[in-house]
Amino acid sequence: MKKVTYLIAILAITYGCSSFSSFKTHPVQKKENILLTKDSVEYELLIIDSGFESWFAARNTIATVHSDIYYQNWNRIYVVEWNQLYMQGRPFIENYIEYDPAENYGLEINYKLYYYFQFVEEKNRISIINR
Numbered sequence: 001m002k003k004v005t006y007l008i009a010i011l012a013i014t015y016g017c018s019s020f021s022s023f024k025t026h027p028v029q030k031k032e033n034i035l036l037t038k039d040s041v042e043y044e045l046l047i048i049d050s051g052f053e054s055w056f057a058a059r060n061t062i063a064t065v066h067s068d069i070y071y072q073n074w075n076r077i078y079v080v081e082w083n084q085l086y087m088q089g090r091p092f093i094e095n096y097i098e099y100d101p102a103e104n105y106g107l108e109i110n111y112k113l114y115y116y117f118q119f120v121e122e123k124n125r126i127s128i129i130n131r
Contacts, residue, residue: 043105045112055119056112063111071110076101078117081129092124 047053079099086093099113121128 043103043109045109045116047112047116049116049119051123052116052119055123056115059115059118063107068107068110071107071114072101072105075099075110075113075117077129078114082117085128092120092126 076099079097082093082097086096105113117128120126
């Protein structure tokens with residue numbers, strides 16, 4: 001009787017361990033992981049200067065008049081000059097702009113930022129860059 005009890009116990013343990021190990025060995029498919037962890041980055045341009053939105057709406061042209069590269073190139077120049085004026089403590093330049101030329105901000109952001117610089121130049125009658 002003891003032998004039968006030991007045999008049943010050993011079989012139960014073996015069966016329990018084998019079903020547990022087969023449960024552990026099911027791999028998670030990589031395709032599912034990629035879909036779950038895929039992340040997109042969205043940027044938002046926050047302009048707190050009063051009057052810009054109405055000015056922008058009145059002068060708003062089609063963004064695709066120029067390419068995204070066109071706006072990126074101008075924004076690089078404007079941001080460098082803007083930040084230098086900010087560091088010098090110039091009036092009308094009240095904040096530092098964090099703009100990474102290596103980032104792809106998209107046409108909409110680059111377009112609106114470019115026109116913000118135009119707005120500041122027109123509103124304050126200053127020239128941020130010499131053209």
